[in-house]
Amino acid sequence: FRVSKIMSRLCTLLLIAALHRVNSLSLNAAQRSPLAQRSAVRPPFVHAQSKGAFTRSDDSFMVAPLALRGGMTLLPSVMALAVASILPTSLGLWKTGYAVSYGYGASVAACAALSLPALSGAARWHAMALIFYGVRLNVFLLYREVMLPVDIHQMKQSDATVAQRLKRLPVVLGCSFLYFLLVAPLRVTSLAPNSKAVRVAILCSFAGFTTAALGDLQKLVTKSIKGKDHLVTGGLFKFFRHPNYTG
Numbered sequence: 124f125r126v127s128k129i130m131s132r133l134c135t136l137l138l139i140a141a142l143h144r145v146n147s148l149s150l151n152a153a154q155r156s157p158l159a160q161r162s163a164v165r166p167p168f169v170h171a172q173s174k175g176a177f178t179r180s181d182d183s184f185m186v187a188p189l190a191l192r193g194g195m196t197l198l199p200s201v202m203a204l205a206v207a208s209i210l211p212t213s214l215g216l217w218k219t220g221y222a223v224s225y226g227y228g229a230s231v232a233a234c235a236a237l238s239l240p241a242l243s244g245a246a247r248w249h250a251m252a253l254i255f256y257g258v259r260l261n262v263f264l265l266y267r268e269v270m271l272p273v274d275i276h277q278m279k280q281s282d283a284t285v286a287q288r289l290k291r292l293p294v295v296l297g298c299s300f301l302y303f304l305l306v307a308p309l310r311v312t313s314l315a316p317n318s319k320a321v322r323v324a325i326l327c328s329f330a331g332f333t334t335a336a337l338g339d340l341q342k343l344v345t346k347s348i349k350g351k352d353h354l355v356t357g358g359l360f361k362f363f364r365h366p367n368y369t370g
Contacts, residue, residue, distance in 0.1 A: 197241035198313065199234075207233040208303040215295045216288045222298050224264050230302035232257025238309050245321045246312040252328040253306060259332070263339050271347065331369045334359065338366030 199207075211229030215222025235253035242250055315321055338359050345355045359366040 198310065199237040199241075203237060204234050204303060204306065205299075207237055208299040208306075209296070212295050212299040212302065215291055215298070219291060219294075222291070222295050225261055226295075226298060227302060228257040228260035228264065230257070230299065231305055232261070234303065234306035235309065238306075238313075242309070242313055244317045245325055246309065246315075248322075248325050249312045249328070250309055252325060252332060253309070255329070256332045256335075259336050263336070263343075267343060271343075334363070334369040335367050338363070338369065342367055 208230045211233060212222050212226035214226050232254045235250040235257070239247065239250045239254070312321065312325075341358050341360070342355050345357075346353055363369060
């Protein structure tokens with residue numbers, strides 16, 4: 124138990140340090156962003172709608188358009204995203220498997236949903252892709268747990284004391300940090316130009332998440348019919364080793 128407490132405190136300190144670092148990087152990015160540059164004292168700009176950018180009349184200076192609707196300050200704080208990552212993952216204190224199932228989907232969807240109101244363009248679609256993934260995953264997990272036998276969904280509940288549950292804190296905090304990092308690229312997308320490369324990357328995300336959904340569905344149906352020990356090798360599993368983890 125003493126080792127568990129030490130590991131828990133160490134993970135907490137690492138998480139706080141990482142969050143502080145991400146927050147510093149976000150503030151620096153905001154100061155270097157085109158929005159911050161436009162707010163400084165500069166020669167007058169002329170808005171060139173055909174180019175989707177702010178330029179000087181001599182076209183010697185161009186600023187890529189932001190994906191943010193109202194600037195970096197509208198994005199949720201790092202602390203808010205940390206809470207949105209930790210709270211759902213804390214379900215793992217109830218059932219260990221919940222930390223890497225419902226906690227995973229809910230954390231990703233919650234962090235993306237908190238960022239969604241501040242985003243537009245490609246960044247908004249990026250957030251919607253993450254929300255789609257998280258909500259779809261949790262709906263699938265809930266259906267599987269409610270409708271199928273426990274030997275298929277394997278979400279077993281075991282009796283545990285408070286001390287035994289607290290030993291799971293390092294796992295909970297570690298998973299929370301991972302989920303936080305999975306949504307962190309939204310900060311990059313929000314400041315990136317709305318380029319073709321960004322749009323293609325987001326389309327790939329939707330394609331991967333859709334493939335994962337179809338893989339989960341195929342595996343669920345096949346094992347429901349042929350038993351939990353049946354090895355699924357047809358359909359998507361013929362081309363991907365683990366299509367239900369694509370994306």
